Amino acid sequence: MSRRQRWERRYVRSLVFCDLLAGVTAGATTFALRFGDEVTSYNLAYMVLTALLPVLLPVVLAVSRAYERRFLFVGTDEYQRVLRGGVGLIAGTAVISYALDLDLARGYVLAALPSAVVSSVVLRFALRKRLHRARSRGESLRRVIVVGHELSIIGITRQLRRERYHGLEVVGACLPPGADGVGVAGPNGLTVYGTFDDVARAVERADADTVVVLSCPELDGAALRRLAWRLERDEVDLVVASALVDVAGARTTIRPFDGLPMLHVEHPRLHGGLRLVKELVDRVAAFLLLVAFGPVLLGVALCVRLTSRGPVLFRQVRVGRDGRLFRIYKFRSMYVDAEARLAELRHLNEQDGVLFKIRDDPRVTGVGRWLRRFSLDELPQLLNVLLGQMSLVGPRPPLPSEVAVYADDVRRRLAVKPGMTGLWQVSGRSDLPWEEAVRLDLRYVENWSLSLDLVILLRTMTAVMRSSGAY
Incomplete structure (x- = not known):
């Protein structure tokens, strides 16, 4: 065994x-x-x-x-x-x-x-x-040989190392004939075990138990079948990465057509009965949470009011579903001149995309740092959920200035209501690069389900307790 x-x-x-x-x-x-x-x-x-x-x-x-x-x-x-x-x-x-x-x-x-x-x-x-x-901690991991082209291998390796909870540890690679493998072996530290014909030997040499085949034209159906035959003797798992980016298995079905298996992709569930159920659950849950957190809301409001000059609530225009504007509510965590000081701090931005984030923002008040650490400043957004402007779970609500510079594919985030929490919040929040945050939001839009919402809400509780990426 x-x-x-x-x-x-x-x-x-x-x-x-x-x-x-x-x-x-x-x-x-x-x-x-x-x-x-x-x-x-x-x-x-x-x-x-x-x-x-x-x-x-x-x-x-x-x-x-x-x-x-x-x-x-x-x-x-x-x-x-x-x-x-x-x-x-x-x-x-x-x-x-x-x-x-x-x-x-x-x-x-x-x-x-x-x-x-x-x-x-x-x-x-x-x-x-x-x-x-x-x-x-490096335990209970599958040892993986990745088969594909260099750029694809580099991308999947970085992603799996960033999201280690998937349990896939890339230990080596097999490249097409003629590839030098410098980009794979250099900064990524992977061992190149040869070409596509050397996969079985690479598994044995690396003591691997899983082979991940990335999308590449050299490995057609016949080649994959022969590879599966070689790997099944040693009970090595064969995983074929689909070219469909971030499309969940629930939306895909294999349908035979004249003996040829065809992959049918369902459209994402952006409308219909389940969306109505989500609306109902959101509003009822928001009302119950507002009642349950009433004392907490009052206590936080008093702390904000007594420790710094300015209003208790911070109001800001955000972009909601289908580009509709709405006013978001948060507990004020910055000084009242924060917007005016933004220009002088722009060069300190630690994000690599359209967001502006710095870890030690001087505009944040003492109480505000504590509120942001445990996401208590987000609680007034329950009002937005109750009003139907936001959802409990969804993509991050963007600013109009951010939406103005969105690429066409990023605008897909606006197909659903923004949420108080989402995949990007439970996966690292501000520590994530912009491209990864966008990818997670798009994955949610494409694969939404009530069970996924439940999992994200459960993961939100642990993410808040860890307070990682919250600044």
Whole structure:
């Protein structure tokens, strides 16, 4: 068994244990709250259901393929399959109860089963975050040989090194015949193991367990098939990078056409019923959060008011969906003359794009630094969400001056409402280069889903606690 297979199996066993724990905790807690600690003839059936729940939950999740390695480690597929399995478990319980005329209290079923599913999602999220921290330390990584042209290899290597949570460590490359490999081996420190014909030997020499083939005309279908045959003997994974940039698998379907497999790409879901659901969830959640954070909002407002001259709220015109202008609300974190001093600080800009960011901005107040560190200055944007101008999750709301210099493809960010948080915020915020921030926003626009929103919201909490890139 390879090193990768060992840690992957340990991870799957941990998932099963988490699901068992979720079932035990949800069942026992619901039973105790509903019936206490006394077992009677009336609640005996519920005791049996409570005992079966820890077994039924992993079985249902296994049927929904929530333990398959292809859906684990990154992405939202794992959570979608857990939720799908949970819905199936609830529906199955209802059908069996009706068919056998079982007298089960709906309140017990609707409390125990959903809480077990939610607990499973939370525990899986925590387990994944632990895995990502281990990967940031260089553990539980796949050793990757990248096959393709030099510029493509350099780009994918930089991206994978920046986003180590994907778990792919590039250890070598194979280039087309005639390539010198100076650009790959020099600044990137990769070993060039030869040409496309040397991939199998490169895997053995580098002790790799994964081969990533980038888009290149030299490797057609027949060549890839022969490569797959050579790699399958050693159980080495073959990953083919699609030329479709940042298009999620949920939007792609293989459809045979006269024996030829065709890749059908669905349009992104920018309108329709799910968008209405997102609108409803955004506004209800914004209202509830405003009520819940009322004391915090009042306390922050007093701190801003008492520590520096000027208004409590900072208002600024931003560009929303389809280019519509709106006024954004934030707690003021700068001195009142911040805009006037922008010109004298322009040469200190640490961003490489249209944004202006400096780590130690002298225009930021003492309280403002603390507010920015924990993103508390963003809380008034809940008003914008409640008014329908913003979403809880979406691309960063840009300034009109930034939009004026957008390239055509960057304007795609305006196809959806801007958000209080998004992929770029949970991936490094101001520490990210401009091109990477744009790429993450475009990825969100192209692949939006309710489950992705949920994952981003969960990751936002950890990003705020780390406060990395917040300045």
